[in-house]
Amino acid sequence: MTDEEILGIFRGWMKDESSRILQRGWTLKLVFTTNRLIIAGMNKHMGMPPSSSHPEYIVSRANTLERMRTKESASAEGILKEDAANFEIPYSVITVVDVKEHGKGFPFDLRIFIDDLNVPKYRFKIDLRYPYFAEFIEFLRTVLPGKV
Numbered sequence: 001m002t003d004e005e006i007l008g009i010f011r012g013w014m015k016d017e018s019s020r021i022l023q024r025g026w027t028l029k030l031v032f033t034t035n036r037l038i039i040a041g042m043n044k045h046m047g048m049p050p051s052s053s054h055p056e057y058i059v060s061r062a063n064t065l066e067r068m069r070t071k072e073s074a075s076a077e078g079i080l081k082e083d084a085a086n087f088e089i090p091y092s093v094i095t096v097v098d099v100k101e102h103g104k105g106f107p108f109d110l111r112i113f114i115d116d117l118n119v120p121k122y123r124f125k126i127d128l129r130y131p132y133f134a135e136f137i138e139f140l141r142t143v144l145p146g147k148v
Helices: 063-075 076-082 133-144
Strands: 007-015 024-033 036-046 086-088 096-099 110-112 122-125
Touching: 007 036, 007 133, 024 076, 036 076, 063 086, 096 133
Parallel strands: none
Antiparallel strands: 007 024, 007 122, 024 036, 036 086, 096 110, 110 122
16 A cells, blocks of 8 residues: 555553453554554453553654654554554444543543444554543544544
8 A cells, every 4th residue: 555654553452352351352552544443463461451641653743753763664564464463454444433431541442333333343442541532532533534
C-alpha cells in the first residue's frame, strides 16, 4: 500500500475469551494507519496488564522530526510481517466502532463491529489516563469518520 502512514500507536490488551481466569489475555499494540488497524506485538499475560497512561504515538501531536523517525523506523507492512500472530483490520470492513469509558483512571473498552451490530468482532481494553480519552475519541473520529 503506497503512501500508507502510521497515524497512531496505542498500547492495550485483549481478554482471552476461552479462559475462566479474569485477567488472562494478551498485551498488544493497536497501530492505526491511513488504511487499516494493525494488531501487533501480542504477548500472553496473567494478572493485570501494565498500565500506559499516554498514547505511544499520535501523528497530530508529533513534530516533523518525530514523524520522519516513525516513517523511517516502522512501516505498516513491516509491522504486519514482524510476527505471524499480527493481523490487520481494514477500515473498509469496519461497520461501527464503539468506545465506552468506565471513569477517570480506568481502562476503557474499544469494540469493533463488522457486519453484526449485536456482537462485536473484536474487543480491546485501552488504559489511557484522563485527559487522553477525549483525545483518543477525536483521533478515532478523524481516522474512522462516520463509524465512531
